[in-house]
Amino acid sequence: MDQHDSFPQRVWQIVASIPEGTVTTYGEVARMAGSPRAARQVGGVLKRLPEGSTLPWHRVVNRQGVISLTGPDLQRQRQALLSEGVIVSGKGEIDLGTYRWRY
C-alpha cells in the first residue's frame, strides 16, 4: 500500500484493518491514508461502497464518537456495532476512551 494507490483504495485497506470490537474516526482514517484533512472524503468513499462489500465500514464514527448516519442507516450501524460487543447509546454515542482503536 503506497502513494500509487488511489485514495479510495487506501481508505479500503485501512478500514479493512480495523479490529472487530473497536472503532476509529474519519479523520484518523484520513491521516493514515496520507490526506490528513480529507475526513469528509473518507465518508464519501464509505458511502459508495459496492453492494455486498464485507468492509467493516460501521467501525468508523466521527470525532465525537457519534455515528454520523441518520435514521434507518444509524440503526443499522448501531446494530452492527452492538453485535460485536461495542456499547452504543440509542442516539449512536460510543465511548471512544473504551473502544477507540489503538495501533
Next chain:
DNA sequence: CACGTGACCGATT
C-alpha cells in the same frame, strides 16, 4: 476550467 456538494474537523464563541 469553475462550481457545488458533503457518513468531517479544529478553533472559537
Next chain:
DNA sequence: AAATCGGCCACGT
C-alpha cells in the same frame, strides 16, 4: 457543553 464558522479536498457536472 453545545453551537457556529471557516477551511478542506476528492468527485461529479
